Amino acid sequence: MTIYTGDQLMKVKIYDPYAEFEKIVLSNGLTIYFRYLPECPWTQVWFKVHSGAKDGEPGVAHFLEHLIGDNSKEGSESIRKFTESYGGYAKLGTTSYRDTRYGFMLPNNQLKKGLHIFGNMLVNLEITKFIERERNVISREYSMDYPSPISYLREQQVAEIMYQEHWLAKHISVLGSATDIETIQLPQLQSFYDQHYNPSNISVVISGGLSFTKTLEMIQKSPLGLSTKAGLRNPRLPVLSQTWLPTVNYLEYSNKIDYGMTTDESNNYYLNTKVVVPKTVLSGSLWDIAGGMIHKTLFTELRLKREWLYSIHISANLYGGLYSLFIRCPNLLEPASKKIIKVIDTCLSKALTSKRLFDDFKRKELNSIKMRDFVKTQDIIKGSIKDLDEEDRIETIMDYLAEYEAAKLADIQALIEHIAPEKRLSVLYKP
Numbered sequence: 001m002t003i004y005t006g007d008q009l010m011k012v013k014i015y016d017p018y019a020e021f022e023k024i025v026l027s028n029g030l031t032i033y034f035r036y037l038p039e040c041p042w043t044q045v046w047f048k049v050h051s052g053a054k055d056g057e058p059g060v061a062h063f064l065e066h067l068i069g070d071n072s073k074e075g076s077e078s079i080r081k082f083t084e085s086y087g088g089y090a091k092l093g094t095t096s097y098r099d100t101r102y103g104f105m106l107p108n109n110q111l112k113k114g115l116h117i118f119g120n121m122l123v124n125l126e127i128t129k130f131i132e133r134e135r136n137v138i139s140r141e142y143s144m145d146y147p148s149p150i151s152y153l154r155e156q157q158v159a160e161i162m163y164q165e166h167w168l169a170k171h172i173s174v175l176g177s178a179t180d181i182e183t184i185q186l187p188q189l190q191s192f193y194d195q196h197y198n199p200s201n202i203s204v205v206i207s208g209g210l211s212f213t214k215t216l217e218m219i220q221k222s223p224l225g226l227s228t229k230a231g232l233r234n235p236r237l238p239v240l241s242q243t244w245l246p247t248v249n250y251l252e253y254s255n256k257i258d259y260g261m262t263t264d265e266s267n268n269y270y271l272n273t274k275v276v277v278p279k280t281v282l283s284g285s286l287w288d289i290a291g292g293m294i295h296k297t298l299f300t301e302l303r304l305k306r307e308w309l310y311s312i313h314i315s316a317n318l319y320g321g322l323y324s325l326f327i328r329c330p331n332l333l334e335p336a337s338k339k340i341i342k343v344i345d346t347c348l349s350k351a352l353t354s355k356r357l358f359d360d361f362k363r364k365e366l367n368s369i370k371m372r373d374f375v376k377t378q379d380i381i382k383g384s385i386k387d388l389d390e391e392d393r394i395e396t397i398m399d400y401l402a403e404y405e406a407a408k409l410a411d412i413q414a415l416i417e418h419i420a421p422e423k424r425l426s427v428l429y430k431p
């Protein structure tokens, strides 16, 4: 086996499907990213509306997404039947904080029809029906996330402590609150649609077997290409260069009241520690390295040395110019509950100053690029759509490689200040 160093890797030819996208913006503002797959018999098309749950009143974007398919001329069922009869698929909506996505896959000779159906759905729709039916469906969806009123209130309390003036404090869930779901009315939904569903606020990401010229011509002649509906592109989210202190650093909740946990979890202690980090000091690639260093250190200390737990979960979510970092320690042994926060503090400083760990995880990330398993075009499209959120461009493998290559231990050490104990909120769930 050859172990490449970063410098050597830069010289190796790397398969970089993200670098194959071409971009064009039509005169009506519609942005198209196209990747040609020669001789491929099908085309996959995803539409990203650059507005989501953070836009408008809580719950409206998601409620609207539920109504889009069934308010189209064809209706959701017949759209699904049409795509599936060819072995393809239709995705009639997913709402995140930042965007709402739709997509389909069809053989090349049905692309025109697919673009016609989805184009009309995304720019020419009048919402008239199924509002009460979907209200009931959404309230069922909500009850899966929040099995009891207290579980929502707890999340709200944590969000207010952590996010304060940021929109994340107001938008606890993409679904809105139970009251939002009960009270949203048709005019709000239509008005959100009119404001946000227009060509300039939509990007199309396409991969398929027809040439760019042919595909582009089909899009231009589709309702989405022909629409002159006015509107503005939702601006890129501002990058935060500083954050704020949480109003408290520690909370205790009882599992017995219920946090939607399994019985197994509710009989145990569970620690969740959160911190908000400005985007100016962290990037996805830096987190790949830092996250590995943190996990390794915590795992060694909490599981191997102290035997307090089985698994540790760490994650970093990018939300509108800031990263929200989580460390979750489920199913803790009781004695850990009193000491774990201090132990985590020590581990974090230790992790982020270790030259040895830094070298290990930087090398791991650099080498893992060579090991990427690009099988599904749909995953590449989804990865591209994700990049468009905050970067406004598709990040290539070479971009990542350059970022890993440039990462320095000093950048990682700079994180210590931002995840200091006074900047974190730790919540202990007790049985």
Ligand SMILES: [Zn+2]
Pocket (backbone or CB within 6 Å): 062, 066, 138, 141
């Ligand atoms: Zn839903």
